[in-house]
Amino acid sequence: MNAEEMTFEESLKMLEQLVNELENGNLELDKALEIYEKAILLRDRCKKILDECDRKVQKMIETSEGIKKEDFVIE
Amino acid sequence: MAETITVTQLNTRVRSILSESKSINDIWVTGELSNVKKYTSGHYYFTLKDSTSEIRGVMFRQSRSRIDFEPQENMKVTAFGRVDLYVERGSYQFVVETMQRSGVGDLYLAYEALKKKLEAEGIFEISRKRPLPQYPKVIGVVTSPTGAVIHDIITTTRRLFPADILLYPAQVQGDGAAESIVKGIKALNKEKVDVLIVGRGGGSIEDLWAFNEEIVARAIVASEAPVISAVGHETDFTIADLAADVRAPTPTGAAELALRDRKEVKKHLETDMIRVNKALSRTLDRMHYRFKIVDSKLSPKRAEQRISLHSMRLDELHSRMNSALKERVGVMRRRFIRPDSSMDAIVRRKLENGRKDLQRYSERLESINPVKVLDRGYSLITDESGRTLTSAGQMKAGAGISIRMKDGKAEAEVKKVEMKQ
Numbered sequence A: 001m002n003a004e005e006m007t008f009e010e011s012l013k014m015l016e017q018l019v020n021e022l023e024n025g026n027l028e029l030d031k032a033l034e035i036y037e038k039a040i041l042l043r044d045r046c047k048k049i050l051d052e053c054d055r056k057v058q059k060m061i062e063t064s065e066g067i068k069k070e071d072f073v074i075e
Numbered sequence B: 001m002a003e004t005i006t007v008t009q010l011n012t013r014v015r016s017i018l019s020e021s022k023s024i025n026d027i028w029v030t031g032e033l034s035n036v037k038k039y040t041s042g043h044y045y046f047t048l049k050d051s052t053s054e055i056r057g058v059m060f061r062q063s064r065s066r067i068d069f070e071p072q073e074n075m076k077v078t079a080f081g082r083v084d085l086y087v088e089r090g091s092y093q094f095v096v097e098t099m100q101r102s103g104v105g106d107l108y109l110a111y112e113a114l115k116k117k118l119e120a121e122g123i124f125e126i127s128r129k130r131p132l133p134q135y136p137k138v139i140g141v142v143t144s145p146t147g148a149v150i151h152d153i154i155t156t157t158r159r160l161f162p163a164d165i166l167l168y169p170a171q172v173q174g175d176g177a178a179e180s181i182v183k184g185i186k187a188l189n190k191e192k193v194d195v196l197i198v199g200r201g202g203g204s205i206e207d208l209w210a211f212n213e214e215i216v217a218r219a220i221v222a223s224e225a226p227v228i229s230a231v232g233h234e235t236d237f238t239i240a241d242l243a244a245d246v247r248a249p250t251p252t253g254a255a256e257l258a259l260r261d262r263k264e265v266k267k268h269l270e271t272d273m274i275r276v277n278k279a280l281s282r283t284l285d286r287m288h289y290r291f292k293i294v295d296s297k298l299s300p301k302r303a304e305q306r307i308s309l310h311s312m313r314l315d316e317l318h319s320r321m322n323s324a325l326k327e328r329v330g331v332m333r334r335r336f337i338r339p340d341s342s343m344d345a346i347v348r349r350k351l352e353n354g355r356k357d358l359q360r361y362s363e364r365l366e367s368i369n370p371v372k373v374l375d376r377g378y379s380l381i382t383d384e385s386g387r388t389l390t391s392a393g394q395m396k397a398g399a400g401i402s403i404r405m406k407d408g409k410a411e412a413e414v415k416k417v418e419m420k421q
Helices: A008-024 A029-051 B007-020 B104-121 B148-157 B177-190 B214-222 B239-243 B251-258 B262-297 B300-368 B370-375
Strands: A057-063 A066-071 B025-038 B044-049 B054-059 B076-086 B091-101 B138-143 B164-169 B195-200 B227-231 B380-383 B400-405 B408-413
Touching: A008 A029, A008 B262, A029 B262, B007 B076, B025 B054, B054 B076, B104 B214, B104 B239, B138 B148, B138 B177, B138 B251, B148 B164, B148 B195, B148 B251, B164 B177, B177 B195, B177 B214, B195 B251, B214 B239, B227 B239, B227 B251
Parallel strands: A057 B164, B054 B091, B138 B164, B138 B195, B195 B227
Antiparallel strands: A057 A066, B025 B044, B025 B076, B044 B054, B076 B091, B380 B400, B400 B408
16 A cells, blocks of 8 residues: 555554564565565654644535535634 | 593502502512513513413512523523513513523433433443544534634644544524534534534533433434534533543543544654664664674685585595496496407308309309300391390391391391291
8 A cells, every 4th residue: 555545543553563573573684674664654654644734624514505614713 | 520640640550559469479470581681781671471471571680699590582481579560651560589490390301211211222331332533534523613612622632633623513502403413413424524522511401401302312323433522511411421432521621532642642653663673673683693604604714624525525436436437347348349259250151151142143144144145156136226126027128237246246238028927
């Protein structure tokens, strides 16, 4: 799966799987390095999600054409 | 003779009659409030009515402290007071000294009955409660867009794991509130939110009543996304609280239940990376150790030792092979010489026989050679084309013939042909 399409939870779960694999498996060096690289990628992905503060706060509005959403700002 | 009085006098007389009449003073009157207006003076003006009649009513500021609720539209009350007449207008009104909300007892009964019913259905069972998602992407909120609830949720989530918030602006009290909340729960589920917060601020049992309605409880149970209730009431649980997957005491608490603390998640991530690094360096150490073992085996000294060992072995093999080969060659040679002598005799005999045969055949061939016949006096006649003529019929008078004899030939011409009779 492409790391960019994964949710935080999926990324974290995969990261934990890789950690376990590294810890338990008697791995070939190449495989260990491959896993390490993947882990770094996932860590960066998780960090990016965590640091991204541009979350949306929206309000639903019922119109004649159905439900619409608009940004919601608290006073 | 009839008395003549002024309007003011009339109204004043009626006023005193009314105030002296025991049957309309210090009495309890039940009805519903409407047209409730609070003046800046602190007095309340309203209409008290039942299904067929109504009366103007007033509650002065001093009396307000006697009641523990805010008089509101459509509120069913039992008011204590007296009838008085407003002389200037000639209209009479009920002056309320205190009042109680009626029907509150009924609400409690309804609450208890519904709670029992849903309890029997197992709706409040712990086993039915769903776990909240660990990292929701969108949080749906059903509450008033103007209250403190949404404000507190938005403020609190800023320090939590980042997630979008989708608000369904619901009516959370009064007629139609329950329906509005149900609509919100359904609409947000359609938007596939990961978790729902349903709530409002604190209030009286009537204010919170929508959260005690069966349709709200059922909508919470039917919700695909887990529901956190945040109905601001510290002591009593509403039916919605009981039906929700988790109950939060405050909107801030609800946000904290929905989302993890950002710092804690980061710490968790760091711990994972420390484990990754440790595991990798362990793997590298192991590889290094294995390499060292192999490497030491490859050192020049070891190689020399091995090579001399091999070359000794090679020498040994070589000498063994040599002697084996020599032996084999000897055997072969012996086997080869023996047939050689016997074969020689056979071949010689065969050649001798062949020679004798040849001599014999040669003599026989000599005896049938036609040229030999000419030696004995015979001649060979051929025509001009060289064809041997063996019958007189082959000859014609005048034709040229060739006569071959033992030591030469002659050309002749046939004079006459006579055939044997």
